[in-house]
Amino acid sequence: IAGITQAPTSQILAAGRRMTLRCTQDMRHNAMYWYRQDLGLGLRLIHYSNTAGTTGKGEVPDGYSVSRANTDDFPLTLASAVPSQTSVYFCASSVNSGGYEQYFGPGTRLTVT
Amino acid sequence: QKEVEQNSGPLSVPEGAIASLNCTYSDRVSQSFFWYRQYSGKSPELIMSIYSNGDKEDGRFTAQLNKASQYVSLLIRDSQPSDSATYLCADQYSSASKIIFGSGTRLSIRP
Numbered sequence: 001i002a003g004i005t006q007a008p009t010s011q012i013l014a015a016g017r018r019m020t021l022r023c024t025q026d027m028r029h030n031a032m033y034w035y036r037q038d039l040g041l042g043l044r045l046i047h048y049s050n051t052a053g054t055t056g057k058g059e060v061p062d063g064y065s066v067s068r069a070n071t072d073d074f075p076l077t078l079a080s081a082v083p084s085q086t087s088v089y090f091c092a093s094s095v096n097s098g099g100y101e102q103y104f105g106p107g108t109r110l111t112v113t
Numbered sequence: 114q115k116e117v118e119q120n121s122g123p124l125s126v127p128e129g130a131i132a133s134l135n136c137t138y139s140d141r142v143s144q145s146f147f148w149y150r151q152y153s154g155k156s157p158e159l160i161m162s163i164y165s166n167g168d169k170e171d172g173r174f175t176a177q178l179n180k181a182s183q184y185v186s187l188l189i190r191d192s193q194p195s196d197s198a199t200y201l202c203a204d205q206y207s208s209a210s211k212i213i214f215g216s217g218t219r220l221s222i223r224p
Contacts (some may be wrong), residue, residue: 009158019132031213042216043201058211090156099145099164099205102212 004105006091012111013081020056021076021108032062032074033065034058036087037107043090050072050097055062079113119202120213128224132189136202136215139183145180148187148202151217157201161187192222 025032030084034046035058045058049068063085073094078105080087089108094100118140127130134148145164149157163169163176163185174186185204189196199217204214 007145035214040216045211048211099146101159101162103159105195 002078004091004093004103006089006105006108007105010109010111012113013078014088015081015083015112017081019020019078019081019110021078021089021091021110023103024072024076025074025091025093025104026072026102027093027095029070029093029095029103030071031070031094031100032053033094033102034061034064034074035090035092037090038087046076046089048097075099081110083112086110086112115150117202117204117213117215118188119200119218121216122219123221124218125221125223126192127186128192128194128222129191132192132196134187134189134200134202134218134220134224136185136187137183138185138204138213139181141180141183141206141224143180143183143204143206145205145212146176146185146201147205148174148176148185149203151199151201153198158177190218194222194224196220197222 004025011043033048035043047066049055052071091105093104094102118137119183148161151157161176163178173190177186201217203212203216
């Protein structure tokens with residue numbers, strides 16, 4: 001299967017719990033991204049990685065962490081979930097950083113209660 | 114703060130007509146621009162990318178870029194009901210490896 005996969009598809013999580021959203025791509029793209037999408041606020045960048053072994057903070061990084069141990073995987077961790085992290089989370093990738101087209105995974109719908 | 118502005122809509126267009134979606138951006142050094150389509154409950158899907166001033170055509174879609182006016186648009190010819198979706202404009206400014214998205218314009222094609 002070519003493209004980006006995300007897991008889980010949806011999740012209901014109690015506040016204070018730890019959660020890792022998984023993202024895997026098989027396109028050998030160097031750059032990967034995590035976004036959250038909230039009604040009326042559009043897509044906001046949480047964290048990004050220009051290449052395996054490097055990560056960077058986006059617009060809304062607080063409460064989230066990422067790692068990039070290899071080219072294919074880019075997990076997003078919520079260390080202690082809060083209700084304001086209720087959102088739809090999209091993972092994306094591009095061949096390289098800097099002006100290249102980004103391709104999105106199917107998303108994870110997360111509800112923190 | 115670098116921004117991308119879009120009219121949230123909804124924009125209602127009769128089937129078969131031309132739908133025109135507009136976007137303005139604030140960063141004068143932006144180099145790359147993208148249009149994404151997003152159906153309700155789905156992920157954004159890339160439609161067009163444009164990097165130079167002028168028009169770029171792909172099937173029923175035409176992207177137009179005017180860097181002097183900091184304006185990018187998407188025209189959809191012969192609009193179909195399947196074109197009903199939210200359209201996101203995005204730009205990547207040269208000083209960073211990130212893309213800024215607009216909040217999207219909701220397009221409705223009425224039969």
